Amino acid sequence: MHVKPAAASAFHRVVASGRRLTESWAGSPRALDVLTALSCLALVALDIPGLAAADNSLNGPLAAAVLALGCSSLLVRRRMPWISYLAALLFIGWLHELTLVQFALYSVGRYRGRRAGILATVGYVAFALALFYGVPEWPASRAETLSGFLSVVVPIGVLASAAGIAAYRHDLVSELTARRAESAVLQAVQQERTSVARDVHDFVGRELTLLTVRSEVLSSRARETAYAKDFEELADTARRAHLVLNEIIVQRGERAATPGVEGLAALAEESGRAGSPVRLVMDPAVHALSPLRQAAVYRVVQECLTNAAKHAHGETIDVSIEVEGPRLRIAVSNALADRTPGRAPVSAGSGTASMGERVRSLGGELTASRTEGSYEVVASLPRG
Numbered sequence: 001m002h003v004k005p006a007a008a009s010a011f012h013r014v015v016a017s018g019r020r021l022t023e024s025w026a027g028s029p030r031a032l033d034v035l036t037a038l039s040c041l042a043l044v045a046l047d048i049p050g051l052a053a054a055d056n057s058l059n060g061p062l063a064a065a066v067l068a069l070g071c072s073s074l075l076v077r078r079r080m081p082w083i084s085y086l087a088a089l090l091f092i093g094w095l096h097e098l099t100l101v102q103f104a105l106y107s108v109g110r111y112r113g114r115r116a117g118i119l120a121t122v123g124y125v126a127f128a129l130a131l132f133y134g135v136p137e138w139p140a141s142r143a144e145t146l147s148g149f150l151s152v153v154v155p156i157g158v159l160a161s162a163a164g165i166a167a168y169r170h171d172l173v174s175e176l177t178a179r180r181a182e183s184a185v186l187q188a189v190q191q192e193r194t195s196v197a198r199d200v201h202d203f204v205g206r207e208l209t210l211l212t213v214r215s216e217v218l219s220s221r222a223r224e225t226a227y228a229k230d231f232e233e234l235a236d237t238a239r240r241a242h243l244v245l246n247e248i249i250v251q252r253g254e255r256a257a258t259p260g261v262e263g264l265a266a267l268a269e270e271s272g273r274a275g276s277p278v279r280l281v282m283d284p285a286v287h288a289l290s291p292l293r294q295a296a297v298y299r300v301v302q303e304c305l306t307n308a309a310k311h312a313h314g315e316t317i318d319v320s321i322e323v324e325g326p327r328l329r330i331a332v333s334n335a336l337a338d339r340t341p342g343r344a345p346v347s348a349g350s351g352t353a354s355m356g357e358r359v360r361s362l363g364g365e366l367t368a369s370r371t372e373g374s375y376e377v378v379a380s381l382p383r384g
Contacts (some may be wrong), residue, residue, distance in 0.1 A: 014284050018064070029078060036076040040066060044099045063095075070100055072135045077107035083129030085120055089127055098153075100249065102160040109164025110171075117168075121161040181291045208245060212238040260294035261286050261321070264301055268319070273304045276334075277312050278305065283322040289383065292310050296358055296381065297321060299332055300366075304332035312337045312375065326384050328364075332377035355379070 044067045070091055085108055088101035101124060107115030132149055195270040215238045219231040263283065268278035286297065301319055308317045317334040355377070356366040364381025 031325075033077060035076050036077070036285040040074055040100060040103045042073040044071065051208040065096075067097075067249050068342065074107065077104075078111050081107040085124075090123070093123075093131055098156055104157055105157055105160040106167075110167045111164075114165045117165045121157045124157045125154055168322050177311035177362070179290070182290055186292060192290050204245065208238065208242045212242050242329075259298050260291060261289070261297055263298055264319075264321075265296070267302060267305065269380060273307065274309060276305065276309045276312075276317055278319055279318045281318045282319075285323040286321050286328070288325075289328065293328060293362070293381070293383070296362055297328070299358060300330050300377075300379050301332060302357050303352070305378075307352070308332070308375075309332045317376060318375045323383055326383050328381050330337055331376065333374055335374050336370075352377070 030048045045064065045240065069201055073087045077084050081104065084100070085104040088104040091097040091100050105117070105120055105124065108120040128149075159322075195322045212235070215235040219228070219235045222228045222231045264280060264282065268280045271278050286294075289297070301321075304319075305317060308315065312334050315335045315337060319333065320331045352368055359366040359379045359381055362381045364379060366374070366377065368377045370376075374384075
């Protein structure tokens, strides 16, 4: 059976989109929160018959609904872990249920740090003691002594909170390690720039100096000839080139820092003024990326806009930058011009290779694909 190219291309795009969605969802924090809430619900669901029997206000279906509502508070445990903590305390006092509080204490320690974890644990133990002394027959199978009661309540809270605090410290160490690695990369890049600048100054600068001196000598000798003006312009050009080289390498000493994502709006506006309008869609989470990642985003988009202006001048360029779980995705696409320009654009042919090298140096990958009517560049790299 013959499949039309347009239909096949649409099918491949749908499959690729589905694959990206699955990969991003599987590794995203949101998926982990959903899994955590479902795991907590599965554990507390084992107590539904006992909860319904111990509390006359709850039958089986109502107990399931209440437990599901409480466990759903874990969906916001990263941003608002105190909500699941308060729900857990409510479960302790009303339903004598200690499962949710373990997840809640872990979440407080994991996402709010040691001080908040210790405070939450002390509050939980104090609340349980108040119930032990102030509420008759709490829990129904009450321990004979205070030590017996604390041997159940305290380890639950301390272990869960300690695990969360340990995970919080591990996250801090991982982030510090990543920042040190990025700093080492930046330092290596800076050293390479310094080395290149030194070589350019030593070799190219020497040649420009000789060119300047030689052109001035020729200009002086040809002062009374018909070529005097030409040699004088040559000498001026050589002097200006030498001054520019000194300004870039000697006075500045290094290249200006690459702008971050805040410079993309100006980049898109500049492209629009040049005749290639840009539709820029950027995830707000991109602003929280490290400077190294932001510089990579800027350079990739800049090179893509340059390529589009060369090969598809006048066509609208779509730029999409989004954070998909642990990955950062940059997609730049544009329609191809209907007719080939009369003169081939000036191009060294190394732009895409340079982009790919930059992205791969950060642990990512870059692909450039061309269809019948469009050209798309997609870069995917760790969020960092």
